Amino acid sequence: MMSDDIPVIDPNAWREQFPxxxxxxxxxxxxxxxxxxxxxxxLNRYADIWEARGVRSWAEGWWVKQNxxxxxxxxxxxxxxxxxxxxxxxxxxxxxxxxxxxxxSPRNKIVYTDMNFPTIMYLYxxxxxxHGARVVRVESPDGIGVPTEKLLDAIDxxxxxxxxxxxLFRSSFIQDAQTIVExxxxxxxxxxxxxxxxxxxIPLELHKWGVHxxxxxxxxxxxGGPGSCFLYVxxxxxxxxxxxxxxxxxxxxxxxxxxGPIDRREDGWRFLHGTPNVPGxxxxxxxxxxxxxxxxxxxxxxxxxxxxxxxxxxxxxxxKSTAPENPEQRGGTIAIDAPHGYEVCQExxxxxxxxxxxxxxxxRIAPHFYTLDEECVATVHQIRKILDSKxxxxxxxxxxxxx
Amino acid sequence: MMSDDIPVIDPNAWREQFPxxxxxxxxxxxxxxxxxxxxxxxLNRYADIWEARGVRSWAEGWWVKQNxxxxxxxxxxxxxxxxxxxxxxxxxxxxxxxxxxxxxSPRNKIVYTDMNFPTIMYLYxxxxxxHGARVVRVESPDGIGVPTEKLLDAIDxxxxxxxxxxxLFRSSFIQDAQTIVExxxxxxxxxxxxxxxxxxxIPLELHKWGVHxxxxxxxxxxxGGPGSCFLYVxxxxxxxxxxxxxxxxxxxxxxxxxxGPIDRREDGWRFLHGTPNVPGxxxxxxxxxxxxxxxxxxxxxxxxxxxxxxxxxxxxxxxKSTAPENPEQRGGTIAIDAPHGYEVCQExxxxxxxxxxxxxxxxRIAPHFYTLDEECVATVHQIRKILDSKxxxxxxxxxxxxx
Numbered sequence: 145m146m147s148d149d150i151p152v153i154d155p156n157a158w159r160e161q162f163p164x165x166x167x168x169x170x171x172x173x174x175x176x177x178x179x180x181x182x183x184x185x186x187l188n189r190y191a192d193i194w195e196a197r198g199v200r201s202w203a204e205g206w207w208v209k210q211n212x213x214x215x216x217x218x219x220x221x222x223x224x225x226x227x228x229x230x231x232x233x234x235x236x237x238x239x240x241x242x243x244x245x246x247x248x249s250p251r252n253k254i255v256y257t258d259m260n261f262p263t264i265m266y267l268y269x270x271x272x273x274x275h276g277a278r279v280v281r282v283e284s285p286d287g288i289g290v291p292t293e294k295l296l297d298a299i300d301x302x303x304x305x306x307x308x309x310x311x312l313f314r315s316s317f318i319q320d321a322q323t324i325v326e327x328x329x330x331x332x333x334x335x336x337x338x339x340x341x342x343x344x345x346i347p348l349e350l351h352k353w354g355v356h357x358x359x360x361x362x363x364x365x366x367x368g369g370p371g372s373c374f375l376y377v378x379x380x381x382x383x384x385x386x387x388x389x390x391x392x393x394x395x396x397x398x399x400x401x402x403x404g405p406i407d408r409r410e411d412g413w414r415f416l417h418g419t420p421n422v423p424g425x426x427x428x429x430x431x432x433x434x435x436x437x438x439x440x441x442x443x444x445x446x447x448x449x450x451x452x453x454x455x456x457x458x459x460x461x462x463x464k465s466t467a468p469e470n471p472e473q474r475g476g477t478i479a480i481d482a483p484h485g486y487e488v489c490q491e492x493x494x495x496x497x498x499x500x501x502x503x504x505x506x507x508r509i510a511p512h513f514y515t516l517d518e519e520c521v522a523t524v525h526q527i528r529k530i531l532d533s534k535x536x537x538x539x540x541x542x543x544x545x546x547x
Numbered sequence: 548m549m550s551d552d553i554p555v556i557d558p559n560a561w562r563e564q565f566p567x568x569x570x571x572x573x574x575x576x577x578x579x580x581x582x583x584x585x586x587x588x589x590l591n592r593y594a595d596i597w598e599a600r601g602v603r604s605w606a607e608g609w610w611v612k613q614n615x616x617x618x619x620x621x622x623x624x625x626x627x628x629x630x631x632x633x634x635x636x637x638x639x640x641x642x643x644x645x646x647x648x649x650x651x652s653p654r655n656k657i658v659y660t661d662m663n664f665p666t667i668m669y670l671y672x673x674x675x676x677x678h679g680a681r682v683v684r685v686e687s688p689d690g691i692g693v694p695t696e697k698l699l700d701a702i703d704x705x706x707x708x709x710x711x712x713x714x715l716f717r718s719s720f721i722q723d724a725q726t727i728v729e730x731x732x733x734x735x736x737x738x739x740x741x742x743x744x745x746x747x748x749i750p751l752e753l754h755k756w757g758v759h760x761x762x763x764x765x766x767x768x769x770x771g772g773p774g775s776c777f778l779y780v781x782x783x784x785x786x787x788x789x790x791x792x793x794x795x796x797x798x799x800x801x802x803x804x805x806x807g808p809i810d811r812r813e814d815g816w817r818f819l820h821g822t823p824n825v826p827g828x829x830x831x832x833x834x835x836x837x838x839x840x841x842x843x844x845x846x847x848x849x850x851x852x853x854x855x856x857x858x859x860x861x862x863x864x865x866x867k868s869t870a871p872e873n874p875e876q877r878g879g880t881i882a883i884d885a886p887h888g889y890e891v892c893q894e895x896x897x898x899x900x901x902x903x904x905x906x907x908x909x910x911r912i913a914p915h916f917y918t919l920d921e922e923c924v925a926t927v928h929q930i931r932k933i934l935d936s937k938x939x940x941x942x943x944x945x946x947x948x949x950x
Contacts, residue, residue, distance in 0.1 A: 164601050176602040184594040187826070191587040194772060198567050198901050199579040202950035206773075232635040233821030235794035239642070243677065258806050263794035263821055266809040270791030274646065314804075363822065369597060370609075371774070371824040388673030391638035391666035399947055401717075401906050403661050406669040418636030418666055419766065421774035423590070427826035498601050503804050544802055547605035 153438065153446040158514040161434075162367070165514045168496040171523050174316075174341060174477040174510035175500045175547075177367030182430045190426040201422075209425045210372075213362075214412070216432040217374050220366075220440050221339070221358070222349035227382065228374050229415040230425065234340055235263050237359045237375040238307065239271075240415050241336060244385035245305060247277035251332070253303040255280045257290040257319075259312045264338060268307055277304065287504055288468055289317035296327045303333035310348075311341035311475035314505035316467045318346070318475055322353045329354060334381075340364060340373075344432075345447055345476035345512075347440040356381055365443075365476060365512060367431030371424025375415050382414055391417035443513050447476045450511040450520045454478040457524040466505050481506035482527055487539035491530045497523050500547060556841065556849040561917040564837075565770070568917045571899040574926050577719075577744060577880040577913035578903045578950075580770030585833045593829040604825075612828045613775075616765075617815070619832065620777050622839040623769075624742070624761070625752035630785065631777045632818040633828065637743055638666050640762045640778040641710065642674075643818050644739060647788035648708060650680035654735070656706040658683045660693040660722075662715045667741060671710055680707065690907055691871055692720035699730045706736035713751075714744035714878035717908035719870045721749070721878055725756045732757060737784075743767060747835075748850055748879035748915075750843040759784055768846075768879060768915060770834030774827025778818050785817055794820035846916050850879045853914040853923045857881040860927040869908050884909035885930055890942035894933045900926050903950060 159165045162178040170178050193201045210230040218225035231237040247254075254268050258281050265281075272279045282298050284290045289312065299306055306328050310321050321337055328335045337358040339348060344365030350358050358376040362368020377385070386408065392398040393416035396407045408414050435443070448471055455478055458465050466479045479502070482488050489501035499507050507527060511520055530536050562568045565581040573581050596604045613633040621628035634640040650657075657671050661684050668684075675682045685701050687693045692715065702709055709731050713724050724740055731738045740761040742751060747768030753761050761779040765771020780788070789811065795801040796819035799810045811817050838846070851874055858881055861868050869882045882905065885891050892904035902910050910930060914923055933939050 163598050167599070168601065170601055172602045176597075176604070178601060179594065179597040181598075184591065184598070187590040187594055188587065190830070191582065191590055194579075194582040195566050195584075195587070196570070198571065198573055198581060199575045199903055199950055200896060200901070201579070203948040207949035232639070232824050233794070235821030236635070236639055236792070239646075239792040239820070243642075243673070260806075261795075262798075262804050262806055263796075265807045266793050266795065266798070267791075267820070269807055269809070270646070270789070270793050274791040361822075369826060370822050371826050373821075386673070388670075388677040389639070389642040390669050390673050391636070392664075392669065395665075395669070399949055401665050403663075403665055404668045404672055406672070417642070417670070418638030418776075419764075419773050421635050421824055421827050423772060423774050423826045423830035424824050427593070493603060498603070500602055545606040546610035546802055547602055 150441045150445045153442050153513045155514050155516050162514045168498050169519045169523055170498045171509045171511060171515065171519065172498050172500050173512035174364050174508060176363060177344070177365055177431055177512065178514060179369065180367055180430045180434055183427060186426045186430050190423055206422045209422055210420055213372060213425050213429055213432060214374070216429065216436045219436040220343060220348065221376060223351045223376050224379065226411040227379050228376050229412045230372050230374055230420065232371060232373065232421060234338060234359045234361060234373045235267055237373050238264065238267055238336060240387050240389045240417065241357050241375055241377065242271050243389040244387035245334065247275040247304050250302045251304050252277040253280050254278070254305045254307065255282065255298045255303050256307050257282045257284060257295060259284050259290055259314065260309055261313050261338065264307055288315040288466060292320045292323055295324060299327050299331060299333055301331050303331060305334050305336065307336040307338065309338045309341065311346065313341050314466065314502055315479065316341065316475040316477040318473050321355065325354050341475055344435045346444055350376060362428040362432050366435050368428030369431070371421055372428040377412065377415060382412070383410055387415055389417060393417060393420065438513055446513055447511065450515060450517060451476065451478050453517060453520045454509055454524055457521050461524060461528045463524065463527060477508050477510040479505040479508045480524070480527055482531055484536045486544065487536035488527060488530050490539040491536050492526060495526065497526050499523065553844045553848045556845050556916045558917050558919050565917045571901050572922045572926055573901045574912045574914060574918065574922065575901050575903050576915035577767050577911060579766060580747070580768055580834060580915065581917060582772065583770055583833045583837055586830060589829045589833050593826055609825045612825055613823055616775060616828050616832055616835060617777070619835040619839045623746060623751065623843050624779060626754045626779050627782065629814040630782050631779050632815045633775050633777055633823065635774060635776065635824060637741060637762045637764060637776045638670050640776050641667065641670055641739060643790050643792045643820065644760050644778055644780065645674050646792040647790040648737065650678040650707050653705045654707050655680040656683050657681070657708045657710065658685065658701045658706050659710050660685045660687060660698060662687050662693055662717065663712055664716050664741065667710055691718045691869060693722070695723045695726055698727060702730050702734060702736055704734050706734060708737050708739065710739040710741065712741045712744065714749065716744050717869065717905055718882065719744065719878040719880040721876050724758065728757050744878055747838045749847055753779060765831040765835050769838050771831030772834070774824055775831040780815065780818060785815070786813055790818055792820060796820060796823065841916055849916055850914065853918060853920060854879065854881050856920060856923045857912055857927055860924050864927060864931045866927065866930060880911050880913040882908040882911045883927070883930055885934060887939045889947065890939035891930060891933050893942040894939050895929060898929065900929050902926065
């Protein structure tokens with residue numbers, strides 16, 4: 145789609161449906177997207193069916209409930225819905241996928257960058273130890289991004305797996321997924337792309353890009369909250385893989401309760417395991433549905449306009465950002481690396497400017513389709529005011545809070 | 548507690564709080580417990596905080612929300628709450644625990660019985676393949692239970708892991724967990740006890756019994772629905788184990804976003820991984836809280852009276868049960884092995900007698916603290932009527948439904 149053909153989002157058309165936007169300056173959609181009003185109705189639908197239908201709920205929708213969420217996700221990921229499975233979080237989605245791989249010498253390298261979300265590093269370090277695999281960690285020279293060439297050089301014939309982020313959580317730097325996947329395919333390595341920071345904000349064409357597998361979830365820009373992350377596996381690759389961590393949902397005839405060996409499904413359900421997280425699926429559905437309805441081209445256009453506004457306002461006010469300068473290389477977040485960032489963040493929260501803070505990144509600001517331009521400007525000005533007035537000082541020395 | 552001191556449950560005191568019991572004969576608490584009315588309020592509390600507080604929800608309760616559910620579970624499991632972690636399902640709870648074990652020859656046997664829930668067999672077959680471990684499957688001679696001696700004989704110095712069910716899902720046979728754990732400890736094997744069919748129905752003293760690890764969930768007798776299963780790990784053993792499948796929630800300082808290696812917590816959180824399933828935790832809480840409040844001694848007393856009533860009524864009406872004859876050896880379920888069991892089950896459901904059907908078990912009937920004696924009798928009579936009138940015939944040849 146050419147830029148001019150992309151619809152312009154009117155944030156005011158969405159704000160009534162996202163109640164927190166009417167009471168706060170909600171600038172943290174890269175961490176926890178605002179809750180759609182209709183999510184409450186969906187949670188009540190979960191209660192309605194359990195309350196009225198009891199165990200019949202399974203036959204009347206629960207058993208296949210993951211397919212509804214998969215359908216919405218498929219539209220914003222550019223993959224067939226049948227290639228998706230839903231899991232509690234990205235860690236476990238990644239773990240299930242990894243349990244289907246081999247790390248036999250000499251192809252036993254796991255190549256990632258030190259800009260990954262830490263949990264992913266903890267996980268693959270554990271997997272490497274378990275399988276005698278080698279971890280190759282490619283380092284960022286500047287804490288913003290990792291030069292693509294440097295990463296490509298590390299991916300070789302001895303590489304089994306490349307688990308990397310599409311958009312880096314600290315800097316919002318967009319990695320060149322397509323080029324990385326091409327190199328991996330050339331040498332026979334498998335890429336697991338973590339799209340947590342891009343899904344719901346940036347157009348994705350995972351199937352077209354040839355991505356082997358991808359993980360992400362509804363928590364952030366998809367406005368679906370915690371509990372239901374997806375694993376995408378390329379349908380062609382899927383058939384060849386047999387996850388060790390499996391269960392009855394992956395069985396072709398689960399209600400035969402056959403004692404084994406497992407007769408595996410051939411679609412994305414091949415990567416399911418035990419009983420699904422039905423309340424989490426109901427909780428996530430509305431946010432993802434709305435994102436798919438709006439369309440990622442429009443969201444990205446709106447996001448790029450507003451992140452640029454944040455960037456420019458920060459420049460004007462003498463605030464440093466750890467995001468890439470080139471808008472094309474930036475995801476949906478601008479982190480402002482203000483002094484006393486954690487304390488500034490606490491003061492912003494107290495003033496109902498909702499943001500978060502990450503070490504080596506700063507105060508993260510992420511507008512979304514329900515964000516007004518003036519909120520972007522006001523948030524940066526508020527940081528300046530808090531710094532100038534030293535209002536952050538009252539938070540110094542306090543115990544750090546989760547979030 | 549002596550039997551006479553155990554409070555007698557009045558089911559009528561609970562039925563208003565479990566709406567489905569007022570509209571159906573709800574006899575399937577071993578599969579999906581009835582939803583407490585207050586669960587809906589709790590789901591709305593989840594929506595309230597997300598809607599109003601946004602990302603601040605993490606600091607204001609979400610991050611540690613699993614501890615509330617753990618607290619309720621700890622009371623009915625006989626373990627410290629701090630030794631519990633919550634996971635999507637028993638399969639993944641088991642997988643995370645298994646990822647902390649080694650299966651080095653010669654101690655590389657995984658010993659289980661063919662009466663396990665199939666998903667557990669699929670999982671451990673996969674793990675065995677992954678690690679070159681040997682699966683030793685102890686077979687039931689009668690499809691009801693496995694003689695304890697036979698299982699004990701299979702647990703030897705080459706046994707790494709014994710993943711077994713406390714109460715068997717088909718027959719409701721209670722395995723002698725304490726004796727099995729004693730043998731395992733003597734030879735250095737580790738027991739993972741699946742208490743899914745006993746938790747919420749039978750008094751458990753897992754810590755006192757010396758159980759190494761246990762898995763189970765709120766879905767069944769705990770009336771908590773799907774999404775939030777627990778892993779208990781003996782606090783002494785916990786310190787020695789380093790799960791490969793780990794993540795930031797297992798880190799002592801997760802919000803430092805340290806790039807590794809992971810600095811592991813020393814309590815049950817050591818077995819957590821990625822972002823918690825907050826909606827599932829809210830959904831499960833009320834059922835487990837109510838079970839803990841009633842107390843397992845009272846529930847068991849009520850259950851034994853009613854399962855005996857079902858058993859005797861079945862005998863009277865010439866119906867065969869696959870449950871053990873000795874009430875002390877039976878869990879909370881009586882399965883009636885009627886001819887055309889699946890179709891009989893469908894007709895019972897159509898008549899609002901809510902039960903389920905399992906192959907090699909039959910129509911499963913499980914009363915609970917909200918069940919009236921007359922419902923137990925009526926359900927068995929209904930089976931007799933459906934058989935005698937051949938009303939099941941209309942369901943013959945239909946595609947089998949999940950549930």
